[in-house]
Amino acid sequence: MKRTRIAALALATASAALAPLLGQAAAAEGAVYLQDPAGGEKTMKSMWTKDEMHKVEGQLRFHPGIQYKTVTRPGPAAAxxxxxxxxDPKTLAWLPSYEFAWSVSDSTVVKKAVxxxxxxxxxxxHAVLRNADRAKVGEVRKELTGKPATGREKVVGGKRIACDTGEYTVEWSVTRSGYGTLGGTLRWDSSCEQYRTAFAENHGPQR
Incomplete structure (x- = not known):
């Protein structure tokens, strides 16, 4: 089996092991994410402006972004x-990114009807990542101009988070300037145990 194929299998195995813990999984990329509100791609939180003429909807997908280096190991005893x-489980760490979705609707004749x-x-x-002590350990904020009424934007956090450093809270918001802001929170466990287990199974002796 080619080396690249084996490395891909190791990543797929680890991602599959984590999927039950983190919830929503993007199977096509083998990626794992948490979503608020929970549900499908079009599930969003919503709010109306005071005059009930404009509606803003929003969603966050938090991608923990596992990072690690690879090591070369010998093949089976016969070859x-x-x-x-x-x-290499010793190099495991997280590099989170934040994927925001939004939808903006405008009433045309009757409030909330058309x-x-x-x-x-x-x-x-905007999103803030806080540890168990409520200290800010990561933050992203981006102003987007000229965006369509519905869309998505993924923002890389750029801040590495060590494995097994407890539970974190993500606070997020989406704002349509002039209409209002909505958001929410979600929790994330930074344990890397499932990846270590998957790597250990892949590291086992080859016969």
Whole structure:
């Protein structure tokens, strides 16, 4: 088996092991994420402006973003020259990113009855990652201009989080300037135990 294929299998195994813990899984990419509100791609929180003429909806997908280096290991005893690459559990760490979704609707005639999603809009997305002591350990904020009425934007956090450092809370918001802000929170456990288990199974002796 080719080395690249073995490395891919190691990642797929680890992602599959984590999926039951983190909830929603994007199977096509083997990625794992948490979503608020829970549900499908179009499940969003919503709010109306005071005059009930404009509706803003929002959603967050938190991607923990596991990171690790690979090491080369010998092949089976009968053919040790067939080396393979597998994940090194000593190098595990998290590099979170934040994927925001929004939808903006405008009433045309009757309040809340007939709405359209058109034009471009100024959108501001914001998220803060806090540890168990409520200290801020990560934050992203981005002002988006000329965005369509519905869309998504993924923002890389750029802050590494060590494995097994407890439970974290993500506070997020989506703002349509002039209309209002909505948001929410979700919890994330930074344990890497499932990845270690998956790597250990892949590291086992080859026969």
């Amino acid at each position: 040790p020259e067939f080396e393979r690459k597998s994940g 709405t359209v999603k058109e034009g471009t809009h100024p959108i501001v997305v």
